[in-house]
Amino acid sequence: ERSYKITLLPGDGIGPEIIKVAVDVLKEIGSQEDIKFSFEEALVGGAAIDETGSPLPEKTLEICRGSDSVLLAAIGGYKWDNNPSHLRPERGLLGLRAGLNCFANLRPATVLPQLVDASSLKREIVEGVDIMVVRELTGGIYFGNPKGFGKNEKGERTGFNTMIYSESEIDRIARVGFETAQKRGGKLCSVDKANVLEVSQLWRERVTELGKEYPDVELSHMYVDNAAMQLIRAPKQFDTIVTGNIFGDILSDEASMLTGSIGMLPSASIPESGPGVYEPVHGSAPDIAGQDKANPLAQILSAAMLLRYALNEATAADRIEAAVLAALDAGYRTGDIMSAGMNLVGTKKMGEVVLQNLAQKVVSR
Numbered sequence: 001e002r003s004y005k006i007t008l009l010p011g012d013g014i015g016p017e018i019i020k021v022a023v024d025v026l027k028e029i030g031s032q033e034d035i036k037f038s039f040e041e042a043l044v045g046g047a048a049i050d051e052t053g054s055p056l057p058e059k060t061l062e063i064c065r066g067s068d069s070v071l072l073a074a075i076g077g078y079k080w081d082n083n084p085s086h087l088r089p090e091r092g093l094l095g096l097r098a099g100l101n102c103f104a105n106l107r108p109a110t111v112l113p114q115l116v117d118a119s120s121l122k123r124e125i126v127e128g129v130d131i132m133v134v135r136e137l138t139g140g141i142y143f144g145n146p147k148g149f150g151k152n153e154k155g156e157r158t159g160f161n162t163m164i165y166s167e168s169e170i171d172r173i174a175r176v177g178f179e180t181a182q183k184r185g186g187k188l189c190s191v192d193k194a195n196v197l198e199v200s201q202l203w204r205e206r207v208t209e210l211g212k213e214y215p216d217v218e219l220s221h222m223y224v225d226n227a228a229m230q231l232i233r234a235p236k237q238f239d240t241i242v243t244g245n246i247f248g249d250i251l252s253d254e255a256s257m258l259t260g261s262i263g264m265l266p267s268a269s270i271p272e273s274g275p276g277v278y279e280p281v282h283g284s285a286p287d288i289a290g291q292d293k294a295n296p297l298a299q300i301l302s303a304a305m306l307l308r309y310a311l312n313e314a315t316a317a318d319r320i321e322a323a324v325l326a327a328l329d330a331g332y333r334t335g336d337i338m339s340a341g342m343n344l345v346g347t348k349k350m351g352e353v354v355l356q357n358l359a360q361k362v363v364s365r
């Protein structure tokens with residue numbers, strides 16, 4: 001029997017609802033595959049602010065560091081939206097990523113055949129899309145200094161942030177991009193704004209230089225505005241995308257709509273060493289929180305990524321993914337992926353169907 005410690009960070013909004021479903025799925029696969037999970041829950045985001053006064057209590061980081069991997073749901077909500085920045089839930093998430101040094105965020109956007117009609121784009125545009133966005137996660141404008149509020153020469157208030165990348169930060173994320181492309185379709189598109197930003201000029205220079213070490217990868221460069229357009233115009237031209245923190249944030253939400261819903265997209269936030277954070281791309285969806293409406297599949301698929309990348313439990317990951325596909329095959333849909341003729345269900349029911357598929361070893365056709 002293999003045994004792993006998993007830290008659970010339910011966070012806010014729909015977080016507790018969807019993480020519960022994913023934990024049930026992990027327990028089921030554990031009992032079937034002879035894997036023992038011990039779960040420890042910790043506070044982050046708004047829940048942590050309310051309980052401790054801090055969006056990322058030191059104890060949470062300690063628990064995460066002492067575990068094999070971290071499963072995070074989502075943070076944030078209206079209640080904390082007017083807090084000063086150091087007391088916002090989002091600061092907890094950023095602190096967690098930085099504290100665990102999770103510099104590489106893998107965000108796959110795969111259009112499943114079952115969900116082609118859930119996309120807002122035409123079938124022929126999205127069918128077969130399979131993109132991996134490699135987003136730099138601990139640098140760029142999210143973390144650059146100086147930042148803050150000030151006054152200009154006219155005495156007006158100003159707000160400012162700094163987009164900054166060092167060569168070593170660019171190199172390490174670029175390598176993840178190249179290595180990811182090598183394992184996939186062999187194509188890497190680096191997205192930047194090198195026509196305007198110096199930080200992007202350095203980015204493009206380093207990525208081009210490193211590209212010489214990966215002659216088997218076909219490297220291209222694209223400006224972020226064009227990339228946003230091309231993702232909608234002809235998404236199948238993309239295989240792997242590597243980009244900075246804020247561009248990756250925006251493009252991965254955009255890419256989610258190719259697949260039908262942001263409620264489908266998992267992600268892996270990976271450090272050089274130590275535990276990583278496995279988290280859906282979406283947020284805490286305060287508009288539907290507590291109503292049993294959230295799609296739990298991004299969270300379940302994030303748990304599958306945790307098994308695959310953090311624990312090297314590929315069989316268990318494959319089986320969870322197959323059980324998810326089988327639930328879609330059988331016509332079950334939460335509201336965000338609903339289409340004509342399908343069976344509308346809530347968070348819990350979707351979870352139960354996936355569990356049943358796992359228990360009965362139902363796999364996708």
Ligand code: NAD
Pocket residue numbers: 014073074075076077078090093262263264279280281282283284285286287288293294295296298336
């Ligand atoms: P959001 O992703 O929470 O929601 C955007 C829209 O998508 C909403 O209409 C929501 O109902 C829907 N949606 C999201 N996830 C869904 C799911 N699983 N099933 C069905 N529908 C889903 O983004 P937002 O509204 O811009 O942000 C809400 C809060 O979440 C903010 O406080 C924001 O800072 C935070 N946030 C957190 C994370 C994270 O924890 N990783 C990510 C993004 C946003």
Ligand code: IPM
Pocket residue numbers: 076090093094249281283
């Ligand atoms: C995400 C979120 C976060 C980000 C916020 C909540 C800090 O949008 O995980 O995509 O911008 O990285």
Ligand code: MN
Pocket residue numbers: 249250253281
């Ligand atoms: Mn985002």
